[in-house]
Amino acid sequence: MKILLDHNIPHELRPLFPEDHDVYTTQYLGWSGYEDDQLLEAAVEASFSVVITLDRNLPHQQNLRAYNIGIIVLAVHPVTASHLEEQLDRVIEALPHAASERESVVLE
Incomplete structure (x- = not known):
């Protein structure tokens, strides 16, 4: 699964994902x-399955259904x-649903 970490997610989390996940950061991509x-x-253009962000306003500011991405x-x-890092297990557990359903999942 190809995952994008938004600029507000600490870069240090990237290597903590399972090896079968390709995890990139917006910083690394110049975005x-x-x-x-x-x-x-x-x-979407780069074929990411999921974007992970801390931006609580994103679901309210964007029409997320217009994008084919979780x-x-x-x-x-x-x-x-x-x-x-303590929340990472919950994130990994939510990835398949967010990716397959192309939905937004809020973890509190």
Whole structure:
């Protein structure tokens, strides 16, 4: 599965995903400055299955059904690498549903 970590997800989480997942960051791809709609369009064009973000407003600001991609929103606090790492099992568990249904999943 091809996964994109949004600019607000700590880069340190990338290697913690299972080996059968291809995980990229917006920074690595040079997409850090993209607006939400540009990012979603680029992710679809590049055949990503899921975008993972901390942007709680994304589902309200974009018509996500217009994009053929799954979205996982991590609505957690505090936003630290260690706390996000603790949530990684939940993210990995949600990936198949988000990818296959092309839906947004909010994890609180």
